[in-house]
């Protein structure tokens with residue numbers, strides 16, 4: 001596949017992976033993207049996962065058409081991209097390796113070799129001329145590891161964006177935003193400030209295409225993708241609406257959650273819901289960042305809260321959820337205290353407002369708790 005006359009795609013698609021990064025379901029697989037820039041000098045952009053050594057080397061070789069690479073640019077040391085650095089270095093002993101100083105330290109850790117006599121150390125603004133193409137490196141710490149660099153090619157106006165603008169799923173699969181949001185919130189969500197810093201640097205560049213390490217190359221409508229990244233990384237809700245995330249043992253909390261959904265929808269509010277024990281946790285987490293309001297509904301469980309809700313709230317606080325209105329539904333048969341536990345878990349999150357009243361159910365909804373549900377629906381539809 002050609003990105004431009006001089007830039008070829010040499011990545012691979014992983015359809016067999018069970019869980020990406022040990023926790024994310026990827027029903028449509030994931031790609032490990034890699035590119036070659038063919039100029040007077042030849043640069044290879046990143047490698048691929050260890051399960052794809054032969055396929056990646058084969059793609060590289062056919063793109064090279066008999067030439068030899070001069071540089072391997074390592075933008076990110078996470079093994080899904082870096083696993084084949086040592087294999088590459090051995091096969092192409094004349095090629096230099098371009099990476100940040102931190103990446104070279106990690107090469108020492110992963111491979112027992114930091115390629116000391118072949119290093120080109122990239123810092124902010126370092127330039128590398130390939131002939132007609134000049135690459136400029138942009139540091140992008142914590143997007144998604146500390147050693148990350150991005151690369152701008154001024155001839156074809158391409159930004160190689162490392163994990164930024166990456167997406168789960170094969171390159172040609174489905175809508176971009178849902179799987180890109182789940183990827184971003186899941187993997188980079190904690191580091192909004194660092195993503196904002198990179199977006200500011202990117203704003204100064206004239207970009208015609210974005211080449212990420214996962215998912216499709218983005219060539220048109222770049223403002224749409226950059227706008228979503230700006231919303232996600234500044235923790236701004238993407239849409240007005242409510243996520244109701246719930247757990248239930250016997251079904252009564254679930255019924256209350258569904259009744260609240262109906263009441264809100266009757267008021268014209270957009271509502272999505274997630275059963276945290278059954279639905280995809282990372283999709284629910286991404287929805288909490290997508291919508292402006294959130295309702296957490298769970299059962300009291302040994303004077304604490306039901307485990308999947310605990311896990312969910314941990315996912316939210318770990319990723320610095322902020323600036324949302326949050327409502328609570330608790331249930332308990334003898335001493336309901338789930339709302340208190342959930343609120344205390346969210347105490348340190350910036351700029352959350354708690355919607356009143358808390359709906360407190362004793363075993364099953366009654367007139368009193370349903371009145372609370374009505375009041376909460378009213379409060380959340382404002």
Ligand SMILES: Cc1cc2nc3c(=O)[nH]c(=O)nc-3n(C[C@H](O)[C@H](O)[C@H](O)COP(=O)(O)O)c2cc1C
Pocket residue numbers: 247248249250251252253254299300301302303304331332333334335336337362363364
């Ligand atoms: C393992 C377990 C532990 C529980 N611990 C408590 C508790 O500490 N305090 C309480 O009031 N109810 C406790 N309950 C009861 C449930 O919170 C209560 O029955 C609730 O109404 C269940 O709602 P559901 O119909 O949505 O499952 C516990 C239930 C289970 C299964």
Ligand SMILES: [Fe+2]
Pocket residue numbers: 076078144145163
């Ligand atoms: Fe990564």
Ligand SMILES: [Fe+2]
Pocket residue numbers: 078080081163166213214
């Ligand atoms: Fe990655």
